[in-house]
Amino acid sequence: MITRTLAIIKPDAVNAGYTGKILDKIIQEDFRILGLKQIKMSLQRAQGFYAVHTGKPFFEELTQFMSSGPCIVLTLEKENAVDSWREVIGATNPEEADEGTIRKEFAKNVGENAVHGSDSDENGIQEIAFFFSEAELIGNK
Numbered sequence: 359m360i361t362r363t364l365a366i367i368k369p370d371a372v373n374a375g376y377t378g379k380i381l382d383k384i385i386q387e388d389f390r391i392l393g394l395k396q397i398k399m400s401l402q403r404a405q406g407f408y409a410v411h412t413g414k415p416f417f418e419e420l421t422q423f424m425s426s427g428p429c430i431v432l433t434l435e436k437e438n439a440v441d442s443w444r445e446v447i448g449a450t451n452p453e454e455a456d457e458g459t460i461r462k463e464f465a466k467n468v469g470e471n472a473v474h475g476s477d478s479d480e481n482g483i484q485e486i487a488f489f490f491s492e493a494e495l496i497g498n499k
């Protein structure tokens with residue numbers, strides 16, 4: 359089934375100049391980019407986006423980091439987009455990520471791990487709606 363996922367290129371990767379390489383990977387892997395924008399989140403917005411992690415030991419570090427600089431947020435569409443994108447990005451901790459994955463290649467550590475992907479179709483829909491209106495999502499066929 360053709361589904362959608364949210365993807366984020368995180369501040370570590372944007373600041374390190376990896377945006378182009380990661381976008382190229384997205385295109386090479388045949389994702390359709392329906393929406394793409396550069397944003398800088400306030401701390402409050404980052405806390406809202408990661409609300410599911412409220413109270414976890416890494417929550418403050420995570421939300422400080424995600425609001426520390428520019429992010430590229432994308433809506434991607436593909437057959438099985440959530441699982442497909444998670445395969446391309448690799449494990450959350452780059453030390454555990456497979457060779458050839460984005461996190462293996464570009465992530466610094468589990469906190470500054472280059473990219474985000476939705477973890478289910480339902481969360482994907484919610485996460486996309488957090489950043490994009492329907493009018494901002496444009497098919498290219």
Ligand code: CMP
Pocket residue numbers: 416419420450468469470471473474475
């Ligand atoms: P992400 O896919 O954006 O979803 C939640 C994020 O929390 C995750 O990537 C990591 O960047 C971050 N995270 C998860 N576990 C830890 C941890 N132990 N320490 C710091 N950050 C973490």
